[in-house]
Amino acid sequence: VTVDNGSIRLYDPQSGEELEEFFPHEKKINRVSFNQHKTLFITSSADHTAKLYDVVDLVHLKTYKTDRPINDAVISPTKDHILLGGGQEAMSVTTTAGKVGKFETRFFHLVYEEEFGTVKGHFGPINALGINPNGRSYASGAEDGYVRLHFFDKSYLDMRDPVPEAPEDGEDDDNSNDEAQDVSDEDNE
Template sequence: MAMRQTPLTCSGHTRPVVDLAFSGITPYGYFLISACKDGKPMLRQGDTGDWIGTFLGHKGAVWGATLNKDATKAATAAADFTAKVWDAVSGDELMTLAHKHIVKTVDFTQDSNYLLTGGQDKLLRIYDLNKPEAEPKEISGHTSGIKKALWCSEDKQILSADDKTVRLWDHATMTEVKSLNFNMSVSSMEYIPEGEILVITYGRSIAFHSAVSLDPIKSFEAPATINSASLHPEKEFLVAGGEDFKLYKYDYNSGEELESYKGHFGPIHCVRFSPDGELYASGSEDGTLRLWQTVVGKTYGLWKCVLPEEDSGELAKPKINFPETAEEELEEIAAENSDSIYSSTPEVKA
């Protein structure tokens, strides 16, 4: 039975949300960080979207944000020519790493001892966080600004993307192993450690490559320009979002489109699955983050499935308990998704 998505809307940002990342699963659950052009990255509880805190200190748009595995540290990349490392528990700034141009991307090693950065000056930098005064190691070779840089293969290699090229580097020798060239701008890149899969989006394409060899695995074409895509941890589904304000969900094995619906009131810039695969988050030009269920109607986080017999014989429908949810927004999005079996919006409890 088809059930309509009832997203949790996370407000608080005042400008477009351009990047988001989940932590691993910790004893306290998992966490979500968002990067925004308002210069104020935010930390949230990952399964509910509840705001925990805002990292204050950047003097320009924040283009990239990440958490380490256990969510004890955060890192941000900004237009003020700095990357910053933060204590994600207290919110305190731990260090500011000066760059020569806008910084777009940050990524911790698994042990949180090193930070990889990339940006408009076309250089990859590796900082030893235990020696903040030491000069970073630099890797040159990109011919345009770096959009994304990620550790891979247990931190033995690095993946990085500039405008139309994805490159694989050896960490030990700091040399390029292989590169992929595209005929249009690469909009996003995600690395899946289990199975060493690289997800790349460009134009309307969502392409999957081996992260070890860069060899192609498969690719999908979406109906609109895609800005970001994410593969489910169990590799069952992938989700993507882009310029037409819609979210698309595909079966990874068959390529079949399973769902598509208006997700936001502006282009979608970033989508990511949670580490347990139960939900995915999207960030948009409209300034909001939204959390969506992978399996609609399941009781999880703030979602509670109401079974038909509990609900006056009506069809089962998901309900959410979410304070300060903008009901009109949900109704407007619901109205756009008219292929649903409902004529009215699933109830949102305040």
């Protein structure tokens, strides 16, 4: 259960007893979403951040920072990507153009916490996001009254992970280990 003070409370489903309360955010938590395997969850908050947690240990793993309130966040089932939606407060929308209100879906790398893209389309704050389990499309619903279905293009679907690939079996990677050792040796002097 989330509370307006930025806390999450965990309850025993059988007894109703509160087991734990922790404070991941400074302001209201708007949504909590789980990954496909229910091993991670992400919170989205009015404090302009989304935070990724391990479900079992409730360990905070990553923070995704923006310059606007975040109303929803989803974890891609096929890529190491996080999608965030939000924007300027709804009560201020009538006096603001879509571009100024920043109502696009924002894409972040799950591991590196870096924003790498946006998708425009709404002229009000995005309140809800949902990603297809096959990872090929997502839906966004906004204060403007529209639900938009977005299909990823081939270049996104074919995009490779920016992490260097591990050497194939049989390849020797001693040089990179030596370089890492050299760096740590320099730090010890």
